[in-house]
Amino acid sequence: MIKLLETAIDEQRESVSRLVERYMRSERPFLVRSELWDEFRELAEAEGDGLGDSKLGRLLYNAQEGAHDGKTLVLAVRYQIARWAYLWIDAATLEAREIDVSQYLQFKERLVGVDQPHALELDIEPFMRGFPRLQETRSIGRGVEFLNRRLSSQLFFELGKGDRKLLEFLKAHTVGKRQLMINGEIQGVQELRAAIRTANELLERLPGQTPWSEVERELGSMGFEPGWGDTAARVQETLQLLSDILEAPAPGVLEQFLARIPMIFSMAILSPHGYFGQENVLGRPDTGGQVVYILDQVRALEAEMRNRLSEQGINIEPRIYIITRLIPESDGTLCHQRIEQVKGCKSAKILRVPFRDQHGEVIPQWISRFEIWPHLDRFADEVQHELLTELGTRPDLIVGNYSDGNLVATLLADRLGGVTQCNIAHALEKTKYLYSDLYWRDNDEQYHFSCQFTADLIAMNAADFIITSTYQEIAGTSYSVGQYEAYESFPMPGLYRVVQGIDAFDPKFNIVSPGADADIYFPYNQKEWRRTDLHEEIGALIFGGEREDARGHFADPDKPILFTMARLDRIKNITGLVEWYAESERLQKAVNLLVVAGSVNEEHSGDREEQEQIRTMHSLMHENGLDDKMRWLGVRLNKEITGELYRCVADHRGAFVQPALFEAFGLTVVEAMASGLPTFATRYGGPLEIVQNGVSGFHIDPNHGDQAAELMAEFFERCARDPDHWNAISDGAVARVQARYTWKLYAERMMTLSRIYGFWRHVTDLERAETRRYLEMFYKLQYKPLAEAMA
Numbered sequence: 001m002i003k004l005l006e007t008a009i010d011e012q013r014e015s016v017s018r019l020v021e022r023y024m025r026s027e028r029p030f031l032v033r034s035e036l037w038d039e040f041r042e043l044a045e046a047e048g049d050g051l052g053d054s055k056l057g058r059l060l061y062n063a064q065e066g067a068h069d070g071k072t073l074v075l076a077v078r079y080q081i082a083r084w085a086y087l088w089i090d091a092a093t094l095e096a097r098e099i100d101v102s103q104y105l106q107f108k109e110r111l112v113g114v115d116q117p118h119a120l121e122l123d124i125e126p127f128m129r130g131f132p133r134l135q136e137t138r139s140i141g142r143g144v145e146f147l148n149r150r151l152s153s154q155l156f157f158e159l160g161k162g163d164r165k166l167l168e169f170l171k172a173h174t175v176g177k178r179q180l181m182i183n184g185e186i187q188g189v190q191e192l193r194a195a196i197r198t199a200n201e202l203l204e205r206l207p208g209q210t211p212w213s214e215v216e217r218e219l220g221s222m223g224f225e226p227g228w229g230d231t232a233a234r235v236q237e238t239l240q241l242l243s244d245i246l247e248a249p250a251p252g253v254l255e256q257f258l259a260r261i262p263m264i265f266s267m268a269i270l271s272p273h274g275y276f277g278q279e280n281v282l283g284r285p286d287t288g289g290q291v292v293y294i295l296d297q298v299r300a301l302e303a304e305m306r307n308r309l310s311e312q313g314i315n316i317e318p319r320i321y322i323i324t325r326l327i328p329e330s331d332g333t334l335c336h337q338r339i340e341q342v343k344g345c346k347s348a349k350i351l352r353v354p355f356r357d358q359h360g361e362v363i364p365q366w367i368s369r370f371e372i373w374p375h376l377d378r379f380a381d382e383v384q385h386e387l388l389t390e391l392g393t394r395p396d397l398i399v400g401n402y403s404d405g406n407l408v409a410t411l412l413a414d415r416l417g418g419v420t421q422c423n424i425a426h427a428l429e430k431t432k433y434l435y436s437d438l439y440w441r442d443n444d445e446q447y448h449f450s451c452q453f454t455a456d457l458i459a460m461n462a463a464d465f466i467i468t469s470t471y472q473e474i475a476g477t478s479y480s481v482g483q484y485e486a487y488e489s490f491p492m493p494g495l496y497r498v499v500q501g502i503d504a505f506d507p508k509f510n511i512v513s514p515g516a517d518a519d520i521y522f523p524y525n526q527k528e529w530r531r532t533d534l535h536e537e538i539g540a541l542i543f544g545g546e547r548e549d550a551r552g553h554f555a556d557p558d559k560p561i562l563f564t565m566a567r568l569d570r571i572k573n574i575t576g577l578v579e580w581y582a583e584s585e586r587l588q589k590a591v592n593l594l595v596v597a598g599s600v601n602e603e604h605s606g607d608r609e610e611q612e613q614i615r616t617m618h619s620l621m622h623e624n625g626l627d628d629k630m631r632w633l634g635v636r637l638n639k640e641i642t643g644e645l646y647r648c649v650a651d652h653r654g655a656f657v658q659p660a661l662f663e664a665f666g667l668t669v670v671e672a673m674a675s676g677l678p679t680f681a682t683r684y685g686g687p688l689e690i691v692q693n694g695v696s697g698f699h700i701d702p703n704h705g706d707q708a709a710e711l712m713a714e715f716f717e718r719c720a721r722d723p724d725h726w727n728a729i730s731d732g733a734v735a736r737v738q739a740r741y742t743w744k745l746y747a748e749r750m751m752t753l754s755r756i757y758g759f760w761r762h763v764t765d766l767e768r769a770e771t772r773r774y775l776e777m778f779y780k781l782q783y784k785p786l787a788e789a790m791a
Contacts, residue, residue, distance in 0.1 A: 001059065001077050001085035002098040008056040009094050015051055019043050020073055020091050023066060029111040030435065031066040033479070036075075064481060067108050074099070074107050081137040082475045082485050082504035102499050105491040112438055114493035122778065124461055125500040127771040134505040140475045141468060143507035144756050148251035150507075151760055156249040163189040163246055165763035172762065173227065173263055175316060180262060185223035189246070195222045196243050200236060208233030212313040227262045230313040238312075258759050259752040262312045264305060266319040268387055268395040268412065269294060270405035272379065273369035276324035276350065277333045278343055283598060283636040284331075285607040286369045288567045289667040290401060290426050292639070294322060296517050297750075299344045300743035304751050306346075317347050321390060323383055323408075325372075326352035328364040351390060353382050358791060368607070372404055373451040374791035377784065380411035387412075394419055397754050402426050403452050406459035413462070414772065420758045422750075423463040425473070427664040428456060428483040430490075432571050437490040448790060450495060454783045456487060457501050458775050461768075465508045465757045467750070469665035470686040474511075475504045477688070483664065484509070496782065508757075512749045513690075514667065515742040520643040521674040523734050524650035531644040538641065538648050541633060542594060549635050551600050552621060554592045555628035560716055561654035562591040563677070565642070565668055568598025568613045570661070573682075573702050575616045577659040582624035584709035590716040593630040594649070600634035646675035653719060653726055657712065658682055661702050666690055670741045673697065673733035678726060680712055690741065696732035 009016050022039045023031060031039075040060045044052040051057065065076040068091070075087045086104040089096045099107075106117060132150045139146055156162030167189055173180040186192050199222055206215065210232040219228075219235070229235035241257040244250070271294055274286035278295065281287050298320050305318035322342070330336040335352065342348040354362040355375040363375070387395065394416040400409030406423045413421040429452055430436055433443070440449045460466065468474050468484070476482035487501045522529055543557050544550070562581075566572040574597045581593050595617075599605050602614045621627055637645065646656070656672035658681040663669075665686035672679050673690070679697035681687035691697035698715070700708035719726040 001079055001087060002096065004055050004059050005087055005089075005096050008054065008059060009096060012051065012054060012056055013094065015043065015047060015054075016056060016094060018047075019056070019060075020089060020094070023073055024068055024070060024091055026068070029067055029069065030108070030438070031068075032434070033064050036060055036063050036066050067111055069107075069111060072107075074104055076104065078481065081478060082140065082482070082488070084488075101489045102497065105489065105497050105499070108438060109491050109493040109497070112493050116494065119494075120496040120782075121499045122457065122496055122501060123499040124502070124771065124774075127768065127774065128503060128506070131768075132507055133503070134507060137475065140504055141471050141509050141511035143465065143509050144255075144753055145251070146507045147760055148254055148756065151764060152249045152251050152254050155763065156245075162249065162763075166245065167192055169759060169762050170261075173261065175262070175265055175314070179225045180227040180314070181225055183220065183223055183225050185221065191223070193243070193246060195224065196239050196246075198222055199224060199239055203232045203236040203239075206232040226313050228312065229260075230311055234311060234313075255752065255756060258755045260308070260312055261755055261759075262309055262314045263758060264318075264396045264751060264754055265309070265316055266391055266393075266395045267301065267305075267321070267397045267399060268383075268409075269298065269320065269322045269399045269401065270324075270383075270409045270412070271322060271401040272325045272376065272404045272408060273367075273372055273402065274324075275327065275330070275333050275335050275366065276322070276352075277335050278340070278350075279638060280333050280636060281335070283567060284333075285366070285605070285610060289665075293426070293514055293667060294401060295342065296743055297514065297746070298322060298342055298348045299517075300515075300747035301750060302345050302348050304744075304747035308751060319391060320345070320348040321351045321387060321395075322348070323351050323353065323387065325379070326354040326362075327366055328354070328362060329366070331366070349390075351386060353379060353386050355379060356382075366606070369402070369404060370447050370452070371790070373448060373455070373787040376404060376408055376455075377411065377787070380408045380415065383408065384412055384415055396420070397422065397758075399424065400459060400463075403429070403455050403459070406463070407455040410459045410462040410775075414776075420754060420761060421463050422754065422757075423459055423466045425456075425466075425468070425483065425664065428486070430456070431481070431483045431486050432662055437492055440492055441494065448786075450492065451783065451786045451790065453487075453490075453492065454778075454786060457498065458779050458783060460484070460487065460502045461771055462775050463508060464761055465510060465753055467510055467512045467753075469511070469513050470689045471511055472688060473664060473686065474509050480684070510749075510753055512746055512753070513741050514665065514670070514746050515744075516667070516671045516674040516737065517639065517643075518674075518742065520639045521646065521671045522643075523674070523676040524647035525676065530647065531640060534641055534644045535648070538645055541635070541645070542631065542648065549600055549633065551618070551632045552627045552630045554631060556592070559590070559592050560719075561594050561649045561652050562587075562657055562712065562716075563594045563596075563646075563649045563654055563672075564657045564659065565596040566658070566660070568610050568617070569607075570609055570613065572597070573659045573661050574598075575613055575620060576661075576702060576705060577657060578617060578620045578626070578630070580659075580705035580709040581630065582620055582626060583706065584713060586713040587709045587716075588629050590713050590720075591654070593626075594654075595630065595632045596635065596637065596645075597632070598634055600632060604634075643671070643675065646672055646677055650676045650730065653723075655680060655712070655715065657700075658687060659700065659702050659705075659708070660685070663687055669697075670737055674737040674741075676730045676734050678715070678729040679733060680708070680715075690736070692732065692736060695729075696736040697729065 062077050063075045064078045067074050073089045077085045086099045088099045170181045228238045244253050275281040275284045327335040340350040398409045398413045398419050399422045400406035413419045474482045474484045485504045490498050655678040660682045663685035669681045669687050680700050683699040693699045
């Protein structure tokens with residue numbers, strides 16, 4: 001990048017000088033990507049001479065951020081996805097040089113009044129030296145494929161080493177006091193090879209459907225215990241996979257074999273914040289898509305665990321505990337109950353553990369997700385006790401959700417002696433708020449980003465593997481930074497400086513997209529499955545008159561419905577959508593607007609941000625006369641009604657819109673598309689990958705609401721002229737979800753990943769013991785004092 005900049009200065013010195021002057025005129029010391037690029041485009045249009053296509057233009061297109069002090073300009077240039085360079089330019093002389101990330105962060109810190117050249121620096125990079133690392137951006141999020149290729153070639157081609165490690169791994173599997181896979185009859189690799197050949201001779205003489213019970217004694221005498229399969233054919237297949245690995249290991253065969261090993265019998269899934277329950281919780285503060293995600297995830301995982309155990313001849317009921325917070329003052333929910341059975345599951349349960357104050361007393365009321373940090377260390381200890389009491393042993397896999405759940409999962413995995421740990425972010429707050437790192441002190445009283453970002457760094461690096469819903473959650477796009485990538489380096493002025501916080505090329509990252517519950521969210525034209533018993537209730541919700549939890553009505557009920565549903569907070573941008581609608585006569589003429597979000601009554605909300613949004617909604621409806629074109633429902637709907645509501649909107653040839661400023665994944669987008677609703681969704685975050693623009697829906701830019709409104713109006717006008725256009729987008733939406741976003745696909749992949757990472761952790765140094773010791777120090781010296789200061 002420095003060569004490109006130096007060439008641009010040599011070839012277009014006057015243009016570069018004028019551009020730097022333009023940047024220096026900004027009263028703000030920091031310039032975001034759009035500001036850098038807009039200034040350059042204005043200059044290019046004024047000067048002509050191909051400046052827009054010049055080397056300078058190429059460099060500025062990749063610049064994500066700039067900062068200046070009136071004398072010096074520094075640029076953060078993302079020349080490829082997840083690859084950065086930092087450039088320093090003297091405004092007077094145009095002298096330029098490349099600086100390292102620490103120098104760049106230190107420059108930014110000085111601009112906010114913190115001059116601390118010897119700040120504490122967090123740098124994970126030294127612990128990654130010699131560790132397998134992806135090289136190609138297209139491979140990001142496919143970590144397990146890379147590990148299998150890389151590590152199998154290393155492990156198995158060191159003569160005898162890989163074979164012995166694999167044998168030791170197979171011998172390690174037990175359930176209760178029962179040995180699985182291999183017993184003491186097999187002591188070495190050659191004995192294992194011979195036993196496989198002898199077992200094959202026996203199995204080839206038997207009908208394929210011969211149950212394990214009829215061959216257990218003979219195979220046991222050869223050294224094989226339960227776990228190979230439920231029938232003779234299945235046992236033979238599994239043994240053949242093992243034989244192929246011992247003969248000439250291939251990554252694909254290794255994955256197939258490991259996917260069959262019975263090693264996941266129990267799981268703990270952590271989700272401490274919000275109101276976690278199955279009824280009457282959605283829409284409450286901090287309670288939304290994550291709850292739906294986890295409940296659907298657990299149903300799919302239990303079914304997949306049971307199926308895999310059965311196929312391998314293990315008659316054991318899988319056990320899953322969703323661990324969350326017990327809230328005595330549960331406000332009409334069941335969050336005060338210690339144990340709750342998960343509906344649709346045979347054995348999965350919600351286990352609730354209370355928060356306690358410094359005197360050990362149970363805290364009775366709900367606490368915002370931004371305020372819970374002082375309670376998590378003690379919570380982890382109590383969870384450990386409760387979980388061991390319930391299971392009788394440690395779980396085989398721990399899964400964290402969101403920042404708080406991931407931190408507790410980290411503590412729990414460590415305190416239980418190194419259980420395999422998976423993290424799922426759902427959303428990382430750092431990317432939601434501009435300069436949340438630089439100005440963390442200004443926001444810390446309300447959001448406590450110091451605790452949250454510190455917890456994120458610890459949990460990300462401690463996890464054995466991380467599940468994301470989309471590629472861009474990790475590494476963004478060619479023009480935008482990924483959520484995890486944003487944690488690579490950043491300043492926390494006066495606290496510490498992150499030089500290398502996480503690496504997007506780390507093979508712990510894997511993309512496993514969730515789905516929609518197919519029993520609830522299915523196409524509107526599958527008439528035999530429709531919940532017609534709910535139509536009267538839904539009709540009253542959509543087309544009814546005045547009620548305490550609603551505002552507005554449809555004067556013309558025959559118009560199509562533009563529908564949105566989300567929490568009523570700033571990032572979801574529901575008030576932004578209402579503003580777009582209010583300012584577009586064309587869109588008002590084409591559709592009615594149906595909003596399901598938050599509460600209509602400010603006094604019914606205890607969340608400051610939601611209260612502000614409620615006031616804004618009322619103001620927009622009043623000032624723009626929307627009460628006969630828009631219906632706002634402040635209701636919490638169960639899944640059955642929600643699913644049928646999507647389909648009822650489809651019956652009216654409507655569409656769904658998700659206008660968020662940023663959306664980590666977009667579960668409502670998947671639900672709407674699965675129901676056959678054409679969908680307009682934000683281009684910032686997961687929906688950019690879910691929706692195929694113009695095929696299964698449309699991308700909108702929430703920063704350009706006027707353009708989004710025009711796009712939606714144009715769609716409905718075209719559908720009025722050509723009904724087949726609506727049908728085409730609807731069919732495309734259904735096809736997209738069925739091909740890519742189902743819970744069955746999710747559960748299959750999740751179970752395979754947990755086994756593969758468990759295997760490599762067992763046979764290599766993937767445990768990252770040195771990293772964990774470093775993170776433990778960071779936890780005790782940084783996180784705990786921050787959390788205790790909150791208390």
